[in-house]
Amino acid sequence: MLQRVTVFLALVCVGLMLTVSSGYGEIQVQPGMNKFMDALEAIDQRQLDKAESAILKALRMEPNNLEYTYHLGVIKSLKGEWVKALSIFEGLLKEDPQGFFKAYFDIANIYVRQKNLGKALLTLETARNSNPQNGRVYLEMASVLKDMGRYREALDAISKAVQYDTTLEQSCYLLKGVVEMEMRAFDEALRSLERARDIAPDSPVGKAAKDTIAALPDVRQAARPLFANMSLSWTFDDNVAQEPLEDLAKTGISTHKRDQYETFYGRFGYRLIKTKTAECTIGYGVYNVGYKDKVDSDTFAHIPFLSLSLRYGALQFTLPYEFYYFYTGGKDDYQDSGFFLTFGNHSDRKLKMHNFSPIISIFHKNNMQTDFSFTYQNKEYVDTSPDSNLYSIGVTHRCWLDKPISPRIGIKFTKDNAETREATYKLIEVLAGVSIKLPLGFSSDLSLSHVRTYYDYNDPILFPIWYDKREDKSYSINLGLMRQLTRWISLYANYMYYHNNSNCLGPDPYKFERNTFSIGTSINF
Incomplete structure (x- = not known):
């Protein structure tokens, strides 16, 4: 806004x-x-x-x-x-x-x-x-x-x-x-x-x-120095991932079971500096995912953060740092009553992660913008999972047309270097999308993504005669719809289709499809 x-x-x-x-x-x-x-x-x-x-x-x-x-x-x-x-x-x-x-x-x-x-x-x-x-x-x-x-x-x-x-x-x-x-x-x-x-x-x-x-x-x-925002959503997932932190460490393995879960994300912060060319913010956030049935995939995280943004002419530098302390697992408590969130109750410590993800934005003439993104994640697992360091670089170009349409394209390269070959991989993602303003105050967003993931290790049991290393191909379609109700509150709905397969011969244990549908609300103070 x-x-x-x-x-x-x-x-x-x-x-x-x-x-x-x-x-x-x-x-x-x-x-x-x-x-x-x-x-x-x-x-x-x-x-x-x-x-x-x-x-x-x-x-x-x-x-x-x-x-x-x-x-x-x-x-x-x-x-x-x-x-x-x-x-x-x-x-x-x-x-x-x-x-x-x-x-x-x-x-x-x-x-x-x-x-x-x-x-x-x-x-x-x-x-x-x-x-x-x-x-x-x-x-x-x-x-x-x-x-x-x-x-x-x-x-x-x-x-x-x-x-x-x-x-x-x-x-x-x-x-x-x-x-x-x-x-x-x-x-x-x-x-x-x-x-x-x-x-x-x-x-x-x-x-x-x-x-x-x-x-x-x-x-x-x-302009207020204090700010707070939160979001709450409900999601139906017809093929839940096996690992609760799949987005942070790609395994490409699903349970082939459906479930529903609720997600809460809230944060509050204080703007230490707020000028036309600089902004510095410090704050604290909470993230929680709670499943109805698969409670061992429940996730809870403390997220203190610090962000610095600088503007110089047509350039903007955004330097955010976040520290995540993840807990996973949970206990079947009040799920039958429709409230799945546990906020870390009966959860186990899982991961400590430092996340530094600077962005360099270039604002071109004729309503165009190019973003260069860089990510470094240091992941230190509390359990027996192997620690890793993730590096990523990407570029996204977008433009704002005279009509209420904003298309974008981008590409991203990622390398997750773990302590073991089994958990090490690299990926290339190509994406395209468009945001459209609709009548009656609605806005929508459509995005397409294609990802190739290259693993450093092949299971000799699953790939006894296949000499190349495992390579996954996936694509996803994401459609979102949002409506701003007041200056404070907005509602949104989102649908995602995801397809994944690998290069193994015979039955593919990494081939699956996934559909998710979410509805939620966000509040900004």
Whole structure:
């Protein structure tokens, strides 16, 4: 939720830069006018190749028309050809600095999109020195100063903007409210946003103010240092895994028996640091799985954790560390009453695990993101299971389309190096998925996965004449549906189909199919 709110606020601020003032300049009847109008229409429809073709034809008819040249720069900027756009705008400012004063804003906007806020501010300061009583200059300076975290300076610039141009009052109150939100002065932010809304409720800025007011409670909640969340689900599994910690050490062995289980996960934490570019969190979590019949597969874990997140330009570094202390097994107590969770009662100590899983995220232009993930797990078993060290590296690429669709693809390599060959393996996973927003507030997610697992050991009884090492192939299909009921509570349902087989000759003891269906709820405080 916080990510969606942050993106929304960023769009609001960029929208200020695009909607506060506009104008294509004075247009006279000229030979290239028809092509120029075609270009403007194509720009409005975001048909940028068509717009560029039309404006180039207009320029061939009137090569000295600076207004056509300016719009060629606008098209280049919209297409992401920023070097060419900057060259055009800078040339116009040299040739006619007063007539194309608006080019300063286009240049600053390009630098903002490039995450080069220092150059954006320097450009706007040059514009201010050229025309110190232009209100829009101060408004756009305030937007950049906000993004740089220089909030007091941003508020001063907003005051000067409305001082020199009273027509910007509504936009100034909107931006002032956004700045105050980021300063965590939420009461002041609400008053500023209400002023922006009340000036002209049906205008684009007024509607943006209404939307920002609606998002204010979520921003206030996300800014609190203390947080807690939990989830509770019920699952039917028609083929339960033999080992309770199968996800942590692949055996590829199932019981061929059906069962149902409940899962609880809860954690609470404290944000030690919370800024625009850094966040540090410490906390404690609890994980519990309780079966109705196969109580020896019950799992309980204590999970203290520490997480650090850093943002620098288009890069984000997430460095989470977790310590797991697992217990397994249980006792048939209240299962017949429908409550399967035991929270470690009558369980035995099983595993101590250190988990460090950093992620490097790259945010590309055009709403794309690439995540590089790394995992190190040190698994120290309390029972006779062999200890191991797991290493993993993966990459996932995703994009957000104009429609409410977000596809993704990825690949991951894993090596689990255990003390014995029987427990050592490596795997390669290829995955694809898509998230879709549905009507009535629903959202869904579909994911496909194919995994090849290579083991270091073959059982001589199961593979008496097979010389290659054991190799498993599996694929899974996962479909999820979620509905946010309130700001705090959401419901979800999930279905998974899983198929596994190996390369052994004859009857395959590692071949099985599995279907699971889950329903649950999650609560965030």
